[in-house]
Amino acid sequence: MDAAGDGQIRNTLKNKWSAYQERRQTYFWVLSYLKPYRGSLIALIVMGLVLALGEISIPQFLRYLIDVVVPEKSNTLFFTALAVLILVLGLMFAATALCNILERSVQEKAARDLQLSLFTHLRKLGFAYYEQHPTGETLSLFNHNLTAVQKIYTQYLPLIIRHLLLILVPLVMVLHMNTKLTLFILPCYFLYYLIGPTIDGKTAMYFKQQTQERERLNQKIYNSVSSLVEVRAFGATSWEVGRFTETYEQYAKTRLGSLLYRHLQFSFRMTATAVGVILMYILGSQSITSGSMSVGTFVSFTIYILMIFRSIGRLTFQLLEQSYCIGQAQLLYQYAQHKPVVQEDRKPRFLSDIAGALTFSEVHFSYRGRSPVITGFTAQILPGQKTALVGTSGGGKSTLLKLVGRFYDPDQGQILLDGVPLTELSLSQIRESIGIVFQETYLFGLSIQENIRFGRPDASQADIIAAAKAAFIHDFILELPEGYDTLVGERGIRLSGGQKQRIAIARMFIKNPSIILLDEATASLDTVSEKAVQHALQALLASRTTIAVAHRISTIRDYDQIIVIDQGKAVEQGTYEELVRQQGIFYQLVKGEELHEEQLGLDMAIHT
Template sequence: MSKSENAHLFKVYIWALSFIKPYRLPFGLIVLSSIFITAIELVIPKFIQFFIDVIVPKNNITLFFSLLGCTVVLLFIMLYLSTVRNKLQHQVQEKAARDLHYSIFQHLRKLGFSYFEKHPVGETLSLMNTEVTAVQELYRRYLPFMVQEIIFSVIALFILFSLNVKLALIIIPSFLLYYLVGPKFERKASILSKEFSTNRIGRNKKIYESISALIEVRSYNSEDWENNRLNEKINMYNKSMIKAFFYAYVRGTIRRLSYYVGAMAILFYGSILVRSGTLSVGEFSAFMIYYFTAMHRLTSVVTSLTEQRVLMYQIDKIYQFINIMPEIKDSDSPLILTNIKGDVNFKNVHFQYPTTGKVIKGFNLSAKAGQRIAFVGTSGNGKSTLLKLMGRFYDPNEGEILIDNVSLKDMKLSQLRDSIGYVFQEVYLFATTVRENIRFGNPGATDEQIFESAKAAYAHDFIMELEDGYDTLIGERGVKLSGGQKQRISIARMLLKNPTIILLDEATSALDNISEIEVQNALTTLLKGKTTFTVAHRITTIQDYDQIIVLNQGKVAEKGTYDELMDKEGIFYRLCKGQQKELNNQSLPVGG
């Protein structure tokens, strides 16, 4: 492992520990109680030394019971301190883990739309589950263990050298023996640990994908094909795990062998010192207890550091994630408008995604407050991209977009998002009640306001027919509702929010004719007096719009009202005729 990589992992380690910083006082009490507990543990071998060298030769029963009484009192004190320490540890661990979870969620929201389009959901779920668990393991297990073991080892080594310096020096070659062989296994184990971490993420993403695609896989009768792909990821994960842990345990075996060799040397040299009278039997007994305990603790610390290095590769995923800079963020001095009217202007806007060519090329548009604008054109010409730019999910590469003559980049993001409402083709509903799904548009709304919004969205009647009315649980993503019902819930939610600008992205394209009529009635209520931008799938829904923009290869090909564009007999005219022909073919009777 290179020095730069070691330095990076140490930086990640310090970052992970930084979440404990707000809890310095309880953590300090944990360290203090560990010192007292360690002192009591280390005084026991001294009691044994005193028993062997003083009490036994003199056969002093009174002194024996006094020593026994002191031992019992100290053990009770140690038990109490251990209880206090464990309680403090639990509080610090859980609060630090909670803060980490919260910071990840906060950062995830800051990263915005572009992050979710680049990264699959399975990767994010793996981050939130597996990688966060690794940090929690650091707080819950490794850090308390390290504090206790290091304190014990340092004090024990001090006592060992105070008993006999020459005998204690044997510890040094014992460690050197390991480091003559250990680095080779250290490097190999680190490389395999990194590979293991990568394969675990790949396995988790594949499991999520397999579960998400369950219906499609069954409908295509492709279970064997999908199982083979899943098993391939699982096998890669298992093989890398076996290799990583094999080298980790080989490394541990070598380390333990080194201190057992040291113990043999101490036994040999210690017996010589006892026979020469340089060291008493009690001192030698205490020394051996201290040595084995200290070496066991030191070995455990080294093993713990090795295991934490493996954890650091997992935690590094979170560290890298937290350090991703949001592409969209507030300016240093964002403007807050007193009242947003809804005037929208595009000025020479150019845009391209990182992995594609230019999607929008020199787009210009001026929309007055309350106007309704429709974007039409074939797929891939930038219609939905314009809505994303308007909501500032992305920023243009060139040009600017203004609301009420203020650039979106200068507006405060929270005010911009509050002033814009979205109705997409795919509606996301939470797995809770109808009431709470509508209240999502305005968390502070009263029940009366929710009812009024539902009535205006033509949703009240079907909601009242549900099993528990507004308190009906609608299942994951609203699985108990039809497409038209979901859209009307979404529109009720938007009515409750009452934004100045509405963005509709093919909101009715996936609905049948009856559902579309119901949703269109709801939209008529929603759009009154609002500046509206619609990505239109069906031309019949935008015939009364103020402007229709026909996009072709990222540019404005045609612009005007419905009648004006039909009179031109251009691209829009051909689109209308094509849709009309398609509708006529669908309405022809089947059979003879």
Template sequence: MTNKNRRKKNSIPPLKTYWWIISYLRPYRWQVFLFIVCSLIAVGVEMSIPKGVQYLIDHIIPNEQTSQLVNILAIFSIFLVIMFLAMMLRNSLQRIIQEKAAQDLQTSLFTHLRKLGFAYYERKPIGKTLSLFSSEVIAVQQIYSRYFPAIIINSIVLIITAAFMISINWKLCLLIIPFFLSYYLIGPYFEKKAAVYAKETQQSRNQLNKKIYDSVSGLLELKANNRENWDLALTEEKLSLFHKDFMKQLVMNYARGLVRRVTIYFGAVAIFAYSAVLIQNNQLTIGEFVALTFYYFLVIRYMTVIVTNISEQTILMNQAEQLFTFVHEKPEIEESKSPVILEKVCGNMEFRDIHFGYPSMPNILKGFNLTIHAGEKIAIVGKSGNGKSTLLKLIGRFYDPQQGTVFLEGVPLSKLSLSQIRDSIGFVFQDTYLFNKSIKENVKFGNPDATDEEIVEACKQANAHKFISELQDGYETVVGNRGIRLSGGQKQRMAIARMILKDPKIIVLDEATSSLDNLSEKEVKSAFDTLLEGKTIIAVAHRLSTIENYDRIIMMEDGKNVEIESYQELMKHSSPFAQKAGVLIE
């Protein structure tokens, strides 16, 4: 992607993002107000120092008024104490506000993340999503802590300081106006360029992070296929782009600083030269000269802070816009505002004229129809790519069909609450996800209110208790990231134990025993036959041995279904049918 194209990507009005960020400060508006008051007190004391120095030089020291000198120094000391107290309170408020607002922001991000459908996760790299909760949130924290109050307060200080300077000698103020204008006219050009390069650096850094994440995640595949050098070349390409952008940003930052210093120094030289003339002509006192010089550098300081803050905030706003875009990402699954609440879920389901396809892909389901009665055991078979697993995702309303309706107890899923739908269904997926917690906590995920005895019993029924007991820490064993310390079969048995503990009315199995050996599979299957009696079971299977006791077998072909009455009928035509259905006879 060229630099020009990268710059065009941002189409969100900055003010819109700005007001959205401010909205998280509203619950803490009184703390923000107190923060601004404390800042003004601290700055007010600082601004009074040059006037005090002027008074000392012009009136106290020449007249040797020692008693007044002591009084003025005492007043200065009191003001300094007030200033330090105000600064301490301001800094404490700053930390409280930024942490609380950032926490609220992260909570809202995570809440929205849960609302987004699976289509979002499939098209967005996980590294980019994780970045939202780290670097982008930190960017907003910096806006809260450094820029919102600073720009307002520094602008006020700038105006007041300028007024003090004019009151001392308006001729000197006219002299230095061209230098201020030069700073504002030339400086922003460099600031804008620096902001553009900073944005490009951020984008190339994100691309590099994504590439590193992919390389680490796919390390086994890279080594197995001897593609490490190929991957290294791609990584070096991303790294080279990042360093190129970073160096451009570095050079522009240097040029920006140079322009500032030259402007400041020439302005100071002009003040000193003209002040010497005014002092010789008795048009300016030494005290006024010292005060003006102080105020000049104060103006430069605050002006620099304002321009820098605006520039740096622009960079941070680029990151904040990514958060804004994320929270305004429309969920693919919209929950009904007034959902129907089913008094009882028995397990009756219906698929009526279902058409579904993934984005940019042809429809995988084309007019699928199926009625399932409560307590039925339905097996779904078919070759890979015919939509078996997709159909299971429609049951949990992880996706909505483009056409047609899925019913639960005669009510369209779109009119029910997602919580009731998913509380009524127990899923066991082929690829089991385990959290980096203990075995007990992972199983308890199925029912957070379960007792230790119920957890152990569920694991026994899932044929998992034996291997758990043989582990050194038993049920307290931490399974590692995604359950990496357990075998595929062990993870699947834990997923089954989870589902047993949940005790739902409808059970959805997506190759739930595919990672088990034959003996374990028979033991789990035997437990299923007893435990799941009276429940509605919908299972995707590739082995006929797992669906022997099912009531109906549905073969999916070309996005539609062909019903086979029973396992016995299927076995009459086992060889040709098995080949067509993509199942394994054992």
């Protein structure tokens, strides 16, 4: 064999070893959630052993009945043996009840801990994770992968322990009863493994592909539902159905392949078992004829062998099913090992009072794998000062807001809050001191008052009403049939854009942050709605440090300072009048907006 062939073999073995190591790490990670309940787990194993001993006593009762009681025709021996059997069955009943209680306790607690741990981790990952991973992928992890992994606790692990005990205990008995016959029969069962590994490999491959295709299908379903309005508006229903059908057919193909090889596994295993049973009866009849084994002993031996074969089959099935779950657990394990882009300092600092002064010092930032967005941005924002960021699209304005909220950290330079670097402060204090109004406000499918209360969960009804009044949304709410108890629908679908934005502003009033970030908060609103929202914003921004990304320059005329950003840098800075007098980039933006508004007015006049 040449060197290239040797190298290929080594790479194959290396890849297989790496895959094994990854699966092993994943399995130990899943089992780590059982550590707090190891006492209950040990008790569960002990109860399982009691049940196994109880089960092997039943064939011994039959052996005693056939070899001793029947030949002697003794009622006393029969009833004595029956009483012992009833006592054993009673102990088995009690052990089964206790075993079920322990199983449920361990299963549910471990499954709960895993789910809470993953959900908590999801909240820690932040903006970076959500912007890089589709929503459908995350939903698939929590809906399918997590459910599959929880089956390890609730189904596979308990059964694996039980079947393993029901193999080992009867195996000790048959080896004690007839070692030679046992050693002849058991290898027959393992004939399956002459071709079994090939079938197992194919099954695992198809199951992995099935998992991947199901994720694609879930993502497709999510996209189809989310884009329903656009698809119908463009008359693209047939196109969308075609794409969905193609995705589903690929999933069905891998699903059928997985089922085929799983049934082949079962068929070959049953064939191997049948060969072993036939050999057992041939050799057993010879042993009875020669007098080396009694009829009762052979009957109990047969029951033990069938018990072992049955338990091996079920154990193998459970191990295979568990291995499929481990394949899905690998995605969860990789997700759990995903480190948040932003991490809190081990000993974060807490400010006794936040004034709201912000300092940007030579800030550089780029999203992973992309060109730099912020390149040396420097600026000073005083407490209570209203600052607007303007510039062409893609210049880094919204990115700066994300940096202020510590959704990302700068690659170079630093941002200081009241003279302290953001990286040294507690994340909770940063988030509590900052309020953000996005262009698209997310409302929960709850009542209006619950959506406002989201700003401060312990707020009273009076606080909510006061916040709504300050946001100029109170009168509108009272006009609704159910007032503050009105359900807004999914993502606030029952409300207009302006109404949703004013509820978001009410949230900010009730949260009462020191710093307000406005990310084009009125960009998607019509003129009437924008005026109402701007009216509410004026009250909100009073005496608060404000940074606004403005899409209409006319809305920031009264701001304390305006920073013009070009290619990630602050190229102009001053008040509205000062920047207009400079006749630089800002002046061009103002003239461009005026020309655009004049053109819109002319178009409206022509059409009317």
